[in-house]
Amino acid sequence: MQFTTSFLAFSFGALALILPSGYSWGPAALLLCAIGAAIRYRSAKFILPRPEDKVLVISFILFFLVALFEVLVHGTTTSELDKPSRFILALLVLALLNERPPSESWVWLGFATGAIGACLVALYHVFVVGLHRAGGGMNPIQFGNLSMLLGLISLCGIGYTLKNEKKAFLFKIFMSAAFFAGVLGSFLSGTRGGWLALAVIPPIVFVFYAQSVNTKKVLAGIFLICIASVVLMNVAGNSVERRINSAITEMEAYHDVNNTRSSLGVRLELWKTAWLLGKSKPLIGWGTNGLQEGKQHLVEQELVSKNALRFSHAHNDYLDLFQKRGALGFLSVVLLYLVPGIFFFQAARNNDPGKPVALAGMTTTLSYSIFSLSQAFLEHNSGVMMYAFSVVIFWCLYKARSRRYVSNPELYVHSFRG
Secondary structure: OHHHHHHHHHHHHHHOOOOOOHHHHHHHHHHHHHHHHHHHOOOHHHOOOOHHHHHHHHHHHHHHHHHHHHHHHHOOOHHHHOOOHHHHHHHHHHHHHHHOOOOHHHHHHHHHHHHHHHHHHHHHHHHHHOOOOOOOOOOHHHHHHHHHHHHHHHHHHOOOOOOOHHHHHHHHHHHHHHHHHHHHHHHHHOOHHHHHHHHHHHHHHHHHHOOOOOHHHHHHHHHHHHHHHHHHHHHHOHHHHHHHHHHHHHHHHHHHHOOOOOHHHHHHHHHHHHHHHHHHOOOOOOHHHHHHHHHHHHHHOOOOOHHHHHOOOOOOHHHHHHHHHHHHHHHHHHHHHHHHHHHHHHHHOOOOOOHHHHHHHHHHHHHHHHHOOOOOHHHOHHHHHHHHHHHHHHHHHHHHHHHHHHHOHHHHOOOOOO
């Protein structure tokens, strides 16, 4: 069973952006394993989370219940429950991994393989197919942000150590290459919103590792990332430069002449629209079905542009759920990121062998909180699946590693050297 969960956890990260809906294959198989184990062993422990998981369970269930609230109050179709239901399914996988946690090394190698695979897909799309923005068969924004996420998770994995010194060195080289590959994949997608995570998260990771790692190594790592980022931007070439220049131009056009037709201009208009709609119905929101009516009313009052009518979401998870589900919607997504984020933050402060896993979990929650500022990330199946199951995997891995450390600390005397 542990080999099975390890292999499927590996495939979750490795296949995420390489195959169509690759992010769903591993979780679907893990879910079947959970149900199968519960039936075979006649035990509910394989499908029911443990009491110590209650804060994560509450945040996941709350997100689903608020979506159900929209369906019941606004008469929205039950299809709106499709993506929130993934968080309920993830809790079943949480129970399975509590009992049979996957191998940590397999998980790291899976995410790193996925980052490198995403980079290869992006290189093929841009330099062979000739696309302006790499998308990997999905929305370029989703692809670029998830490629960045895989790369940043790989950066956290550099701190994971192996007993065999030669293998440990090769592992760190592979994880470093995966980090840069994930970043390059994001650059080639032209997804500007995700680049903010690159400026925020690596320094945080280095600060946490600085508690246990030689300062010279930390400074060398920061210097290497700066140099490599410049190189990667040159490889991406026009993709990065063009997107940065267009962002500046679009911002100026929106401010000076209220141009809402550009990519950035329409986003700003959608954010403004969502804020106005949310303020007008702060308790229950407008519901997905009522958005067009509310937008039309704002257009008639000449408060927003007609371009706001073209989109069904606000290109921002916080504002989108605020306009659809009111304050409850806003609170549900904040807690979805904040609750596991606090757990991983507190865990990362401990100087134990679980630090790399805790940092990866914190990186996931923090990355998503950034991605959600410029994209309705949770409106996409890829966004929901990658978040829910990444958090669950890192949550279970940290608990399992910590339990082993507490029960037999001498096994880990030399385990964390960074």
